[in-house]
Amino acid sequence: AHVTVWRRRGERSAACNILQHDRFGGSLTAIMYRDEILRPLVRPYAGAVGPGFLLMQDNARPHVAGVCQQFLQEEGIDAMDWPARSPDLNPIEHIWDIMSRPIHQRHIAPQTVQELADALVQVWEEIPQETIRHLIRSMPRRCRGVIQARGGHTHY
Numbered sequence: 001a002h003v004t005v006w007r008r009r010g011e012r013s014a015a016c017n018i019l020q021h022d023r024f025g026g027s028l029t030a031i032m033y034r035d036e037i038l039r040p041l042v043r044p045y046a047g048a049v050g051p052g053f054l055l056m057q058d059n060a061r062p063h064v065a066g067v068c069q070q071f072l073q074e075e076g077i078d079a080m081d082w083p084a085r086s087p088d089l090n091p092i093e094h095i096w097d098i099m100s101r102p103i104h105q106r107h108i109a110p111q112t113v114q115e116l117a118d119a120l121v122q123v124w125e126e127i128p129q130e131t132i133r134h135l136i137r138s139m140p141r142r143c144r145g146v147i148q149a150r151g152g153h154t155h156y
Contacts, residue, residue, distance in 0.1 A: 030065030038071055046077050055079040056090060083151035089142050091135035098131070099123045 046053040057063045059082050072079055102123050110116035145154040
C-alpha cells in the first residue's frame with residue numbers, strides 16, 4: 001500500500017489530502033510513476049500552486065527515467081536537482097522515521113492495509129507542528145551541507 005499525503009500551506013492533515021493507493025507485489029516502474037503519481041497528482045497540484053512550484057523527488061530509477069523526465073518537461077514542471085547519494089536529505093524521510101517508531105512499538109501490529117493507514121494517520125496527527133516546521137526550516141542548512149560535501153555524506 002502507498003499512502004500519499006498532500007497539504008496546502010497552513011494545513012495540517014485533512015482527510016481530503018490523504019490518498020491511499022493499494023498496489024501489491026512488484027516494483028514501481030517509470031510508467032506507473034508517470035501514470036499513477038505524476039499525471040493524476042503532481043500535475044494538478046503543480047497547477048494549483050502555480051509559478052515557483054518545485055518538485056522534490058530523489059533519484060530513484062522511476063523518477064529519473066526518460067519517460068518521466070519527458071513528462072515533466074512537457075508539463076513545465078521543474079524538479080529540484082538531487083545529489084546521487086542523499087536519501088536522508090528530504091525531511092519526509094525523518095517524518096517517516098518518527099512515524100514508524102510508535103507503529104513498531106505497538107503490542108499488536110496492524111494486520112490490514114486499512115489498520116496501517118489508520119495507525120499512520122493517528123501517529124501523524126500526534127507529531128507536533130513545530131517538529132515539522134523545524135524539518136522544513138532545516139532545508140537550506142541541509143542543502144548547504146550537501147553542497148559543502150560535494151554531494152557526499154552529511155550528518156543528515
